[in-house]
Amino acid sequence: MSILVSKQSRVIIQGFTGQHATFHAEDAIKAGTNVVGGVTPGKGGTTHLGLPVFDTVAEAVRHTGADVSGIFVPPAFAADAVMEATDAGIRVIVVIADGVPVQDMVREQRYKLGREAIVIGPNTPGIITPGECKVGIMPSHIYKPGRIGVVSRSGTLNYEAVEQMAALGLGQSTSVGIGGDPINGTDFVAVLKEFAQDPDTDAIVMIGEIGGPQEVAAARWAKENMQKPVIGFVAGVSAPSGRRMGHAGAIIAGESDTANAKMNAMEELGLYVARNPAHIGQTVMRALEENGLKR
């Protein structure tokens, strides 16, 4: 088991025939992903990587039964592609693009209301259930099957946490990058809810950063609703206020946006907190031991 994507997922790639999409589709297939086709408007009826290409997501769904889409179109077209996938009934939509205008996401999130889709991203490395399914651009070889759920805003910090866990012999049930933008299709709370229900996830690592209210909202939700231990880290203790630190969403606009304020709140709400980014792995280990989950 896992969350959101698994061996059963039938994946299409939007923007399939592009250079990056091709590279990452090949890598995903190598990592065990069941890629069933792709969409490039104007190239419907052709094949790419031995798989069918469609003009629209609706056609792709009709012919392949796809339920997951990886979107590799440029930022300017990303929100439209997400809405197309939503309209076509895709269940999990992963949007990689870094640089999607924020008001496009405001409209996309409005469009999604009342519809089923789960949108991961934008500005995310994607989602991976090791050995089963990868939709994204992360280096799949560093992820190993295991029982820790990972959710992060940052991509490379997700890799960092995974490597620290690997050094301790810990693998992942699923790892989700929710993205570094101010508006995420899916937030920490939504991913925690999925992990809470997954019988094969023992503990969850939640990696946040400066800016926005969602780390604390997720910690509050976890305190009220979760039995499984949650290990938190927030990047940017040393970041100055008022500056956008690389990610569009990583900006301190008020006291509650700071890394220390968020980690303090997480601690007060009963999470395990790694105050040092180099100690994420060992904090996970401590949480497992204290909860009798070490296997």
Place this chain on the structure above:
Amino acid sequence: MNIHEYQAKDLLKSYGVPVPVGGAAYSDAQAAAVAEEIGGDQWVVKAQIHAGGRGKAGGVRVASSIDEVREVADVLLGSRLVTHQTGPGGSLIQRVLIEQASQIKKEYYLGLVIDRACQRITLIASSEGGVDIEEVAKNTPEKIIRETVDPALGLLDFQCRKVTCAVGLTGKLMPQAVRLMKRVYRCFRDKDALQAEINPLAIVGDDKLLAVDAKMSFDDNALYRQNLINEMRDLSEEDPKEVDASGHGLNYIALDGNIGCIVNGAGLAMATMDAITLHGGRPANFLDVGGGASPEKVTNACRIVLQDGNVKAILVNIFAGINRCDWIARGLIQAMRSLNIKVPLIVRLAGTNVEEGREILHTAELSFVTAENLDDAAAKVVAAVSAARGKAA
């Protein structure tokens, strides 16, 4: 991206928002000419820099004659204004805005933001205008009125009426205020703004509403479809190193420490700075080389980091996903040779092609210090700075 007050006012005016009569000037003579042209008997001369807090810092002055306008403009132009947002060095004043002085009866606050909690545009208003809104929010939160906009419908009339009543803009002022709010919203939406602030929104002389100050910022990611906004960009307001870096696809932010950082990914870059801080060091910058960094990009990163004379050591921390450690290693060697780097360079590589990358560094016979992991890297770079200080003393 930020713009100047006079640019924000021109933009709002084009949407029908009432703003004071005025114009920008780049010299004292031009300032006097603008004052002459707009007429009146009292003028406000306002320093145009992107940072806030200009009033308290002496950047906004009243003049009662054309000669005084000229004198004040002469004093302001070319001087550096230090506000609580500029840092101790201040910002160079290169232009001033000359406006007719307004007879202000009462001041309000009006703002629009992208509200991350509800993922929509939210209008914020208050009866407490002309002061720091953060302070109002902290001390008298009940005086902050918020109204969230459904993007499918836009800001509706009744929402504006709710807000105007709540802040006390009633009677004859209500229809004016409703019109004004809808116009500011339309401008915000059309131009991909991230933030708009009219503080104060004032009732002046003959019971007219007037946007006496205006501040707007815009979404960098939407500039490709906002030519008008793009043309308003004032590069002289930005750190030249940051402009240089963005020209090479690098994200650089100058800080005040002495350890240069070169990292891939914003989250890891922040975490690297944090690790350095936890080991007692002080990062000199944030730098994200992004994905698919070529050797040239890495060399440029080293060059930009070293433009900061305070840098005593550099930490390179790469966790390659779509990057390749072998390319990073080649870039570092190229940088070492072409830039003649004298400061210690600590390198931590992980991820894609890590073995090749380490091998390339090893065989180059240059004085790299390699690190096993993030903790090790932070400890080594802080130690290198201490050792350098020891030598200097």
